Amino acid sequence: MARSQTRADEFVAYVSARRGYLRRTAYLVCGDWHAAEDLVQTALIKLYAVWPRIHREGAEDAYVRRIIVRAHLDEKRRPWRREKVGLDGFDVAAPEAVSFEDSDALVAAMKTLPERQRATLVLRYWCGLSVEEAASDLNCSTGTVKSHTSRAVANLRAILSTDELAEERQRS
Structure with missing residues (x-):
């Protein structure tokens, strides 16, 4: 009894x-707060199942990040498995307070990137993972992580510079 209680307390x-x-992190990977909640819930369920081993190794964050990324990519590969609600736009989540570092333009630009490129950027720059750690989480080679990162940064630069030019034209 005490052992399972300790496990539950540590997990909580x-x-x-x-x-x-x-x-x-899940929001940055998927771009939707509702989907982010689902991804986190899925990851936490899987984490609880292996909690004693993962907690003993001290790899909780890495395990959960990997599950979030892989669960999101799995969902994108199988969109027919997801049920769509019929009331799009009626049940909108309340906007969260945006910190100084966050930028709407960057988030909008991130949403235009392909899923793997977005996941690569989140793992490399938001989570601060090395190329090797990101490759492990994405289940790909380090060269793939490097090329996805390079392409994603180039795409973001192009999108954001186009947005800045459009704003300058509107001001003129």
Whole structure:
């Protein structure tokens, strides 16, 4: 009894401390707050199943990040498995407070990137993973991570510079 209680207490403490970080990471991967909640919930369910081993190794964040990315990519590969609600636009989530570092233009530009490029950028720059760690999470080679990163950054630069030019033209 005490052992399972300790497991549950440790898990609850971890989730309480890291849920916001995991939710933001999932949002950056998928671009939708509702889908981000689903991804985090899926990841936490899988984490709880292996909690004693993962917690003992101290690899909780890496495990959850990997599950979030892989679950999102799996969903994008199989869109027919997802049920669509019929009330799009009526049940909109309340906007969250945007920090100084966040930019609407960057988030909009990130949403235009292909899924793998977006996931690569989130893992490399938001989560601060090395090329090797991102490759492990994405289940691909380090060369693929490098090429996705390079293409994604080039695409973001092109999109954001086009937006800036359009704004300057409107001001003139």
